[in-house]
Amino acid sequence: QHKLCMIPGPIECHEDVLTAMATPATSHIDPSFIQVFSETLKGLRQVVGTTSGQPFVVSGSGTLSWDLAVCNLVETGNRALVLSTGLFGDRMVDCLETYGAQVDVLRPADLGGVPDQAQVRAMLEKAGQSGTPYKLVTITHVDTSTGVLVDVQAVSKLVKEVSPTTLVLVDGVCSVAAEPLYMDDWKIDVVMTASQKALGCPPGLAIIVVSPTALNVWKTRKTKVASYYASWAKWFPVMQAYEACKPLYFATPAVQLVMALRVGVQQLLAKGMEHVYETHRTASDEFKKMLHDWGLRTLPTSSEVAAHSMTAVYYPPNVKATNLLSSLSHHGVLVAGGVHPSLAGSYFRVGHMGLSVLEPERGYLRKTETALQRALTESGYNTSA
Ligand code: PMP
Incomplete structure (x- = not known):
C-alpha cells in the first residue's frame, strides 16, 4: 500500500502529472514533444519571475543544476562566497572547489539562523578593496537540512549595492514554486532547482534559469569549461531551438519527465x-x-x-x-x-x-x-x- x-x-504528484508520463515512446525531435518542451521553458520563466532569463532543463537531479551553473561561470582561481545555512550550503563549497574556485564561507552564529547581513557586507567590501571581488555569491534559499529560509531579496540587494559585478546564484531546489522568488526584480543571476519538490514532478530533471548578465560572463570567459555534459555551449543552442519549436540534438532529453514537468508548471501557473x-x-x-x-x-x-x-x-x-x-x-x-x-x-x-x-x-x-x-x-x- x-x-x-x-x-x-520528492513529493506526491498530481494524477495528471503521472498520466503525462504514461506516454508511449516518443521521439525527442517529434514536433509534438518539441512543442511540449517549448511550453515548459516559457512556463518556467513565469514561475521564477523573469522575462529575459534563459531556462535550461537537463536530465539529472538537483545536484546537476549546481554543476550546470558553476562549471560554466567559474574559472580556476575565481573567488566565491557561500552563505551556508546547512548541509546544502556546505556541499556547495565542494562543488565550487571542484571547478577551481577559491571559496569563503559565511555561516550563522548558530545553526538554525542566517548569516549576519553586516558580516556579508564586510566580506564583500573586503574582497572589493583587495582588488579581487567575488565572482559570485551563492545562497541556499531554503536549506532542506535545517528548514532555514534566507531573505534572498535582501542579500541580493546588498550584493548588487556593494559589489555590482558579483553574480548572485540561488539554490532554489527546496524553494522554487513554494517561496516567493522574483528573479528579475531581485536581480538574481542564476536560479537552480529540480523537478521533484514544489514543481510537483518526479525526480530526474535539473533546471536552471540564467540571467543575460550571467550568460555574458560565460560568453567572455577565457578558459575552457571543464565539463562535457553540463556545458552551456552544448545546451544553450538546444534550449533556444526547442523554445523556437525547432529540433536540435545534443543528448536525449528525458521525454516523459519533460511532459510531466509541463503539466506541473501549467498547473502552478493556472493557480x-x-x-x-x-x-x-x-x-x-x-x-x-x-x-x-x-x-x-x-x-x-x-x-x-x-x-x-x-x-x-x-x-x-x-x-x-x-x-x-x-x-x-x-x-x-x-x-x-x-x-x-x-x-x-x-x-x-x-x-x-x-x-x-x-x-x-x-x-x-x-x-x-x-x-x-x-x-x-x-x-x-x-x-x-
Ligand atoms: N539543494 C537543496 C536545497 C536540496 O534540498 C537538494 C536535495 N534535497 C539538493 C540541492 C540536491 O538535489 P538532488 O538530491 O535532487 O540532487
Missing part, C-alpha cells in the same frame, strides 16, 4: 504564483503553530527564518527517532530524518509543498498531523500537556 510521501521532496506562495505560507504557519502548541521545538532560530516549504522539528525529549518514524510509517505517512551531521539524530523533517497544501481537500496534511499526533502518543509524548 502506498504511504503518503511527506518528506521534503497563479501569488496564490501558490500565499497557500504555502498559510499552511506552513498553521502546521508550525500546531507543533508549537504541542510543545515541540522547530530548528530555525525564529519564525522569520523558517521555511514555508518544509518544517524541521526536534524530537521531544525521551522520544526515540526510530520509534517515531516507524510508528508514523505504520500510520501510512513517511517523513524524513534529520540530515545535518551535527544534529542528525535529534530532529525530523516534514515536507509541505505542492498538492499537500495547494489541494487541501486531499487531506494529505491533515492525515500527516493525525498520524504524527498518534505516533507521538505511542512514543510516550503527550501532545496536550
Whole structure:
C-alpha cells in the first residue's frame, strides 16, 4: 500500500502529472514533444519571475543544476562566497572547489539562523578593496537540512549595492514554486532547482534559469569549461531551438519527465504564483503553530527564518527517532530524518509543498498531523500537556 510521501521532496504528484508520463515512446525531435518542451521553458520563466532569463532543463537531479551553473561561470582561481545555512550550503563549497574556485564561507552564529547581513557586507567590501571581488555569491534559499529560509531579496540587494559585478546564484531546489522568488526584480543571476519538490514532478530533471548578465560572463570567459555534459555551449543552442519549436540534438532529453514537468508548471501557473506562495505560507504557519502548541521545538532560530516549504522539528525529549518514524510509517505517512551531521539524530523533517497544501481537500496534511499526533502518543509524548 502506498504511504503518503511527506518528506521534503520528492513529493506526491498530481494524477495528471503521472498520466503525462504514461506516454508511449516518443521521439525527442517529434514536433509534438518539441512543442511540449517549448511550453515548459516559457512556463518556467513565469514561475521564477523573469522575462529575459534563459531556462535550461537537463536530465539529472538537483545536484546537476549546481554543476550546470558553476562549471560554466567559474574559472580556476575565481573567488566565491557561500552563505551556508546547512548541509546544502556546505556541499556547495565542494562543488565550487571542484571547478577551481577559491571559496569563503559565511555561516550563522548558530545553526538554525542566517548569516549576519553586516558580516556579508564586510566580506564583500573586503574582497572589493583587495582588488579581487567575488565572482559570485551563492545562497541556499531554503536549506532542506535545517528548514532555514534566507531573505534572498535582501542579500541580493546588498550584493548588487556593494559589489555590482558579483553574480548572485540561488539554490532554489527546496524553494522554487513554494517561496516567493522574483528573479528579475531581485536581480538574481542564476536560479537552480529540480523537478521533484514544489514543481510537483518526479525526480530526474535539473533546471536552471540564467540571467543575460550571467550568460555574458560565460560568453567572455577565457578558459575552457571543464565539463562535457553540463556545458552551456552544448545546451544553450538546444534550449533556444526547442523554445523556437525547432529540433536540435545534443543528448536525449528525458521525454516523459519533460511532459510531466509541463503539466506541473501549467498547473502552478493556472493557480497563479501569488496564490501558490500565499497557500504555502498559510499552511506552513498553521502546521508550525500546531507543533508549537504541542510543545515541540522547530530548528530555525525564529519564525522569520523558517521555511514555508518544509518544517524541521526536534524530537521531544525521551522520544526515540526510530520509534517515531516507524510508528508514523505504520500510520501510512513517511517523513524524513534529520540530515545535518551535527544534529542528525535529534530532529525530523516534514515536507509541505505542492498538492499537500495547494489541494487541501486531499487531506494529505491533515492525515500527516493525525498520524504524527498518534505516533507521538505511542512514543510516550503527550501532545496536550
Ligand atoms: N539543494 C537543496 C536545497 C536540496 O534540498 C537538494 C536535495 N534535497 C539538493 C540541492 C540536491 O538535489 P538532488 O538530491 O535532487 O540532487
